[in-house]
Amino acid sequence: MSLLRTLGLGGVFLLWFLGVGVPVFGWLSQVNWGGVFQQLADSSAWSVAGLTLQQAFWSTVWSALLGVPLGLWIGGIPARSPRERSWQAWTFGVLRFPFVLPATAAGTAYLGLIGTQGLLTHWIWPGSWSYSVKAVIFSHVAFNLTWVALRVAEERSQIPAQLEEAARVLGAGARLRWARLWLPELLPALISSLIFVFQACVVSFTLVLLLGGGPPVETLETSIYSQIHLSGGDWEGALPFALLQMAMTLFPVVVSSILSQSVFRETLSRQRLRVSNGGGASWKSPSLREPPFDWNRLTATGVAFLIGIAPYFIGIVDAKASVLRDRDLHEAVYRSLRLILISLPVAMILGVGSASGVARGARSAQVWDRWMARALGLFVALTPGFSALVLCLAFWRVYETWVDPFEGSLLAIGLLQAIGVYPLIHRGLYPAFASPQTRLLDAARVLGSSPWGAFWSVEWPRLSPVLWSMTGLAAGLLLGEVSTVTFFKGESGMTLPLLIAHWVRRYRFDEALMGSLVLISLAAGAVWIIPVLAHKGSRMFRKDSE
């Protein structure tokens, strides 16, 4: 096992350095800093940076204002009986769904809602929001508020009911319970989710391009794209935009890294407490007669669902089904699926290796393990600070002997897509890796099981559902990825999201909407089907081996 672990960790370090470390630091070492500072003094980049900051700030604020109360409400769903637990799982699943929807599909649908001919434009807000900052903020909020709600709801649902009850018995009203019990528990997740939303809005590409036009609403990310692809590969012109964007995204990373120490402590503390409390279950008595559904929460979840995904379906009703027979569409789907065969395994290797390495290092007494854990944790914190286009730009500058964005490179796309997704996989897997069933593993070993046998019978049944669901989630996200494909696609390398964007730019909205429907179906299928199939396969395999 230790050989496998060493190989896995070596793979993570190698891939991260190939995909992030070498490109970024290699590129920065090539920069003529004197020239850059001169460019920054004259550049229009500052006004673009101002607009980027403005839209990211307001998008984050609105996402918090709507997402936090929603998350608190939904997270309060009791989970005592099997029916309540399945209801809670279903609600969280609904909140997760918009998050994995491809940005291209979302952007296309939002156009159908707030574009010139959009429903809201027609019935509620006269005057199109198209190509305005308002439209960009609207789309970012609609796209991200469920993420904030989900994180808050997950944390809220993890607060042991017993603590809430103890606070009530001691006389605490709602305000004190919020301030002394909920807030300290929720704050780390809330801060990290808001930083995530802010970063996502700063580096947002597809939504800004579709809803903002990029120009008229131009952000740092779309400016980098313009400099590279529309100004004949002017990478030096893109540099001020890239540097300002890195400063903007890495600042919260530094803040979150400082906070992550307390987040880490809090998480471990809670896990320890749950273990010492026998898993935090407070209801030992026989199950109650099942209480009725809470219709208020159903309504709240329904609203989140509608804000998140209804726009996708509004325009699709009128779209042409004949588009489904389009040859371009078939080829784009094929290319997207082929690309996933490269990027998904790399993303999973990175995510699993990173999460298990950090979790193991945090528990280990060995200096080497702890050092590795810190390094891997730093990688996870740093990586979302580089936008996909900045990484592509750096990658190209450093490896230009081998890759040329205008000729296309499947390997570059695969690696960079995986790099972009792996921090999320890490975050999803970390809690599972951080709480191994040590006592049960010891028991299995004492009973004569080998290390692998003990892992297979104790840890695997617990880890595999999380692993498969993260695989599905990663596949869904990778299917909708646009920036890297845009940068490195060859003339014939149009994937499905790119084809949709291509149709939108040519005002072929019917085709774009049908393409979006296909993309949504593929992403949703990946998110839901991969975990189910993999879990069933794993169970069959276990039965055979037993």
Add this chain to the structure above:
Amino acid sequence: MSLVIQNFFRPFADFDLRADFEVGNQERVALLGASGCGKTSILRAIAGIGDSRLESGSIQLLGEEISRVPSEKREVGLVFQDFALFPSLDVWGNLIFGLQARGVPREEWDSRLARWVDRFALRPLMKASVLQLSGGEKQRVALVRTLVTQPKVLLLDEPFSALDAVLREEAARAVREVQELLQVPLVFVTHDPGDVERLATRVLRLNAVCNPPGRRCHFFDAQSYQPQG
């Protein structure tokens, strides 16, 4: 009687729970029965936590009907089996939580704490995280956290189950002294006859009957007995 439970009824999936008993000021009553028979549910109902919509009957504390009073206004003290200490607060934060919640003036905090903190040897632990405490220390913090709020009834849910034999004896003695000092009714849940001998002045044993036929009913009533210890 200080605590009166009359015609209490609560339906569960596979049985109905009924209770009818009274507890005086100087009594320490043990609810004795097998795991999962509904002992904790009685304590939760007295404390007002859980879903009171499913309950009927009356719960009176010092002559006042409390069955529809929110738990934060009932002035009962409940020590949870797993102590339920707040992990985000240190020992001091946990101890003053109830005082703050009930709006006790800050000037009174020290005097209320002083009464119990030294008796239970908690002063050196005041700044410690509750996660660093041993089982016995957690139990003492949970007990003092409840005592400083001066509850009208003291409820203990399997109070000694997390402690070893030596600590059990010590803890039982401390609780006995506290109850004699405060003169409030004490109801505790246990399935350990040893705990009954250590602490109880009276025992309410669970009766399981089928009424109506085919539907099991768990019944706590006045058919109690004095422990032999």
